[in-house]
Amino acid sequence: MEDQITLIDPLDMHVHFRQSPQVEYFAPLTARTFSGALIMPNIVPPVRDATSLERYKADVQFATRTENFVPFHALFFNTDLTEEDFDHLDILSVKLYPDGITTNSEGGVASFDDPEVLRVMSIMEERGIVLCVHGETNDFVMDREKNFLERYKFWAEKFPKLKIVMEHITTAGAVKLAQQHENLFATITAHHLFITLDDVVGGMISPHNFCKPIAKRPEDRDALVEAALEINGPNPHKFMLGTDSAPHNKSMKESACGCAGVFTAPIALQLMAQLFAQNLSEPQPSLQRFVSCNAKAIYKLDPEDLSDKVVTLTKSPFIVPKEYHGVVPFMAGKEIEWSVQRVA
Numbered sequence: 001m002e003d004q005i006t007l008i009d010p011l012d013m014h015v016h017f018r019q020s021p022q023v024e025y026f027a028p029l030t031a032r033t034f035s036g037a038l039i040m041p042n043i044v045p046p047v048r049d050a051t052s053l054e055r056y057k058a059d060v061q062f063a064t065r066t067e068n069f070v071p072f073h074a075l076f077f078n079t080d081l082t083e084e085d086f087d088h089l090d091i092l093s094v095k096l097y098p099d100g101i102t103t104n105s106e107g108g109v110a111s112f113d114d115p116e117v118l119r120v121m122s123i124m125e126e127r128g129i130v131l132c133v134h135g136e137t138n139d140f141v142m143d144r145e146k147n148f149l150e151r152y153k154f155w156a157e158k159f160p161k162l163k164i165v166m167e168h169i170t171t172a173g174a175v176k177l178a179q180q181h182e183n184l185f186a187t188i189t190a191h192h193l194f195i196t197l198d199d200v201v202g203g204m205i206s207p208h209n210f211c212k213p214i215a216k217r218p219e220d221r222d223a224l225v226e227a228a229l230e231i232n233g234p235n236p237h238k239f240m241l242g243t244d245s246a247p248h249n250k251s252m253k254e255s256a257c258g259c260a261g262v263f264t265a266p267i268a269l270q271l272m273a274q275l276f277a278q279n280l281s282e283p284q285p286s287l288q289r290f291v292s293c294n295a296k297a298i299y300k301l302d303p304e305d306l307s308d309k310v311v312t313l314t315k316s317p318f319i320v321p322k323e324y325h326g327v328v329p330f331m332a333g334k335e336i337e338w339s340v341q342r343v344a
Contacts, residue, residue: 003315004341005273005284009035009306010291013299014132014167014187014242015265017060019043024063025325026247029265031069033340035292035309036301038072038132038242041095042104046076050088057090068307072299074132077109079116086127092299093130093165094120101136102212103246103260112151121155125162130299131155132165135174136213142197145171145213156181163298168192168244170213172223179235185298187242188224190271191262191330196221207253208328211244212260228290229279240295243268247327264330267320271331273313273338312342 015030015037017023030037039060041047047056053073060071075081075089077096097108109117124131135152136144155164166174166186178184191211196202196218200209209215230236245268246261253259264271272291276283295301318339320331 002277002283005277005287005313005338007269007284007288007291007311007313009296009303009309010269010311011035011241011295011301011306012037012243012245012265012268013165013240013295014038014040014189014244016040016042016244016246016261017063018247019056020059022247023059026265026327027060027063027071028067029324030245031064031067031071033266033269033311033343034069035307036070036072036305038074038092041074041076042097042102044104046104046107047073048076048078048080048107050085053089053091068309070305070307076107077120077131078107079109079114079120081120081123083123086123086129091129093132094124095132095134095167097134098136098138101138102134105134118158121159121162125159128163130163130165132167134168134212135166141214142216145169145216146173149173149177152177152184153181156184159183165298168211168213168242169224170216171220175223175227175239178227178238179233185238185240186227187244188228188239189242189244189262190264190268191215191243192221193225193228193275194221194271207258208330208332209262210253210258210260211246211262214260225275225279229276229286230289231279237289237294237297239290240298241268241272241291247325249326250323250328253328262330263324263327266324267318267329267331267336269311269313270318270336270338270340273315274336277315277338310342310344311340312344313338314341316341 072092097105135148245265
């Protein structure tokens with residue numbers, strides 16, 4: 001087993017920084033170890049147009065000004081978007097949320113039968129803009145992702161040149177679907193590679209493991225791990241790290257109506273090093289693909305688009321802090337086998 005792993009330009013292709021003033025606390029925790037990240041637009045109010053995009057970009061740039069880091073932005077999908085809008089938007093993707101399906105998703109798509117939804121997707125296909133999707137229905141919680149897969153299949157076949165990223169997948173069925181369609185890809189979170197539903201409600205309730213989509217069965221987690229490691233997959237390079245790291249104040253998680261979201265930003269690469277080293281005799285090449293190369297290929301990121309960051313991790317114990325700015329992280333107080341030794 002290797003005891004040191006070096007990663008070039010690690011990328012987090014799905015992260016939440018929140019709005020000001022929270023962005024000033026949480027953006028640097030990603031920027032310290034990642035070369036770049038795709039920042040979600042479901043802040044309050046959401047990033048829906050050029051004006052709100054420029055405002056949020058300025059907030060993120062200021063928060064990460066001392067770090068060697070490139071922020072990429074997604075726009076909140078809405079049917080007001082026109083061809084002219086896309087001429088002036090400096091974005092990496094557009095993020096589609098079903099209305100009210102998760103945190104700050106009000107104003108998302110209420111009806112997928114709306115022809116205006118397909119009109120915007122057609123423009124995106126023509127312009128080569130990636131569509132990212134929070135793929136859940138409002139059905140029984142364990143079936144929400146499974147029941148959304150037919151929608152992904154429909155879009156993939158209707159818009160064969162549109163790249164569609166299934167965000168934070170949690171099921172073996174989603175892994176299989178991504179491998180069956182050339183234009184379907186997926187992000188996988190750090191926490192979904194470690195936990196199942198048992199870790200959320202199997203014993204004492206664990207609010208800091210509660211997220212949307214909720215963690216599923218052991219066989220689903222195992223399928224995600226195999227996909228991330230690129231084991232037994234007929235169509236590799238489909239999957240990339242997207243932590244969905246989502247900071248919520250401790251009081252908002254440990255309450256009668258606790259918020260969904262798992263905070264992993266400061267420990268994501270350490271967790272990935274541990275997972276890949278436990279499962280592979282030579283973890284570095286596979287981990288490099290999962291946290292960087294696949295995303296570069298999917299989003300067509302050139303070297304000059306990134307910050308040329310090199311992160312060295314070593315097999316030495318790291319105790320996860322109990323809190324970061326009032327937010328309890330994933331695995332708080334527990335020991336991770338790997339640490340960040342150097343960032344250059």
